[in-house]
Every structure is written in structure tokens, then in C-alpha cells.
Amino acid sequence: MTGDLLLDVASLRKSFGGLTAVDDVTLQVERGSIVSVIGPNGAGKTTFFNLITGIYRPDLGTALLDGVDLVGLRPDQVAAAGLARTFQNIRLFAGMTALENVLVARSMHMRSGYWGALFHTRVYADQERSAVADASELLRFVGLAERADALAGSLAYGEQRRLEIARALATKPKLLLLDEPSAGMNPQETEDAKALILRIRSELGIAVVLIEHDMRLVMTVSDHIVVLDYGRKIAEGGADDIRTHPKVIEAYLGRGVAARTATPESEEAS
Template sequence: MLLEVKELSKMFGGLKAVDNFSIEIKQNEIMGLIGPNGAGKTTVFNLLTGVYEPTMGYVKLLGEDVTAQKPYIITEKGIARTFQNIRLFKDLTVLQNVLVSKHFTVEYGLFGAIFRTKIYNKEEIRVRKEAEELLDRFGLLEKMNLPANSLPYGEQRRLEIVRALATNPKLLLLDEPAAGMNPQETAELMDLIKGIKDDFDISVLLIEHDMKFVMGLCERLVVLDYGKIIAKGKPEEVKNNPRVVEAYLGEAE
């Protein structure tokens, strides 16, 4: 099992934002985390990535307990994410945004960086080559020297995914990746995520409100409402679950 989450909970004062959240994600799987606004989905992502410390429960990646570790450590272990609101380094170039993520993989230390040792030069060539290959794979190589904030919205979303992939993750968390996209961009993104799963052999957990997007992409769904899981299963099963219908549309007919 790639990811095991057991009884994860988070209290903010008297509010239980996440209540006994438990899931398992297999290797090379796309899972959707859905639910109404305020259901606790992004809080779950923040718990998985160390932004918040859980009140109870644990997170294991490939059997290793990574609960409440620092975000950079969890990234090094193999969990990367994007954000609901794009958080690129907007004054850096497209290439520099990717290089920032690659640099924690380098094998030289402070000494090597200061004195520009042989291994420093070798590693800098390697990470640049890998960054350019990623940009080429996602159609952004020709724009690598442009400021990130000059890209159209859809390409900024794509760059954020590339930056996350540059950390060599085992699990990629996507927080509303299709938000603000037009239908053509959404269809292209769906193909992109399918390609990521196949080409990079990683698993994807995504939050999304576009149900057509979710139903066409995810192999399994987990539905949250008021911090609690109210349904799990294949998309067709979840779609027809009365509790899910009620949570999204009010009282089910």
C-alpha cells in the first residue's frame, strides 16, 4: 500500500474540521476527494503534507510514519502537492520555478556550492537537464526563460504540476487543478493527469468540484461532508449514493 491514513482528525478550538478520516491509496492509482465547500478537503491535504499537525490519527507512506513531519521532509519522502490558489514564484522564470524543486535532490553541500566544486558543476548540469526535460514533456520548454506570471492561467496551472513533479514524488496531491479552466483546458488537463500516472508511475489524490472531470478521471472516490467520510467507492457507486446526493443537492428525492 502506498498511503495509509488512519482515523486522522483535526480540531480547531471546538470545531472538528476533520473527523476520523481513513483511506488507503494503492500505487499507480487516481483517487478523488470530493464534497461540498467547507467539508474539510483542503484541511486533509494540509494534514497529509505537514502544514497542520493532526489532533489524532496517523499517516504512513510505504509503511513509514510521516505524521506531522515538516512539509519539506514529507516532500523529500515522496508526497508533493499543488494549491487551490496558484503559488508559483511569479518573479522567477518558468525554468527557475522547476529548478527550485529539483535542488533538494542535489548531492553537494554548502561547501560545494560556495567553491563551485566538480560535483557542484556536475549536479547543476543534471538538475537543469531534468528540469528542461520535464518542461518539454508538458509543452513549456519554449517559455522556460519567461517570468512565470506572464503565462496564461492554464499554463500556470500546468507549471505548478511540473514543479511538484520535479520533486520526484510517489504521491501527487492536486487541489482543484481544473478551477478556473475552460472546457478545452479541462479536457487537456484530464489527459495530462492520466499521462502523469502512466508515464511517471505515481499515484494521484485530487480535490475537484467539476464532477464530469472527476467521473472521467478517478478510479475511486471519497466523499467528505462536515469533516466526515460519508461514502467511498467507484465513481458510479458514489454518484448514486443517497447521502452524497443529499450532501450536494439537499435532501434527496
């Protein structure tokens, strides 16, 4: 990778008791790129995301986003630095509307403060109108414009996934982390998710890192792929390099995942 570096993670390590969940992992993400992090269940993928988003603090290593050191920052500070994420298990405010869910995230960019909100000053009113317009546009972007007033908990599963992405985009990130964005989706929903990921890059200019088990999606959407196993990086490269890499094949076969994951035409991997 030789382009304009956005995320530079070096020698990241995290242990829980006697278990090393992430072991000396290095990863680089260029601006405008799509990078996938793959590996068998228990490989340390979500823990890796948690380390660079402030949920866990690494024992060792560095993580720089556009030159800003993320290690030691709280999750809200990481978001303010330009790194947003979604979660493997959807975390929406079920009793709020789709629009309100996006506005919650968009509010971090409102500057009028407590008194402006209390007295509903003109500055606050202008910012509120702008926030609603931005949130509505993000719902349109993810295909949920007609569901703006629906409670998040009433949305279909695929719609909730898209709403979570819209909420993450509302923080105006430089880099978006997606934790299994196609999990639980049918083939058409997965194709829609793939199209959305590509549009996030092409239309919004936002780089994306995704954890994903669907090898068809990974192989067709990624500029670069990193493979973890037992917390360590065992391979990285383009799709052609990864699908035939002996360590990758061994890691997946060792956990009973079919060898058909080696080609983009294959069925979804578990």
C-alpha cells in the same frame, strides 16, 4: 482496494476551537492509482491535504506513506519522503522564470552542498547540468518547453497550473496531491489537465490524489472516489457507486448544487 498500498491514512482528526474540520477520516491509495476526494465547499478536503503534508498536525490518527509515518514531519520532510502537492491558490515564484521555478524544487535532490555551490566544484557543475536537464524535461512533459525562459507571473492561468504541477514533480514524488487542478479553467484546459493527470500515472508511474469540483473530470479519471461532508467520510467507491449514492446526492443538493453532477456527461459542478 486490494492492491499494493502506498498511502494509508487512518482515523485522522483535526479540530479548530469548537469546529471539527476533519473527523475520523480514513483513506487508502494504491500505487499507480488515481483517487479523487470530493465534497461540498467546507467539507474539509483541503484541511485533509494540509494534515498529511505537514502544514497542520492532526489531533488524532496516522498517515503512512510507503511505511513512513508522516505525522509530525515538516512539509519539507514530507516532500523528502515522497509526497508532493499543488495548492488551490497557485503559489509560484512570479519573478522567476518557469525553468527556475522547477529548479528550486529539483534542488532538494542536489547533494554537493554549500561548499560545492560556493566554489562551483566539478561535482556541483555536473549536478547542476543534470538538474537543468531534468527541469527542462519536466517542462516539456507538461507542455511548457517553449516557455522555459518566461517569467512565471507572465504565464497564462492554465500554464501556471501546469508549471505548479511540473514543480511538484521535480521533487520526484511517489504520490502527487492536486488541489483543484482544473479550478478556473475553460473546457479545453480542463481536458488538457485530465490528459496530464492520466500521463502522470501512465508515463511516470506516480499515484495521484486530487481534490476536484468538476464532476465530469472526477468521474472519468478516478479509480476510486472518497466523499467528505462536514469533515466526515460519507461514501467511497467507484464512479458508478458515487453518482447514485443517496448520501452524496443529499450532501450536494443540501448546498444548492444541481443534481446534474450525478453523471459524467453533466456540466461542471460548483
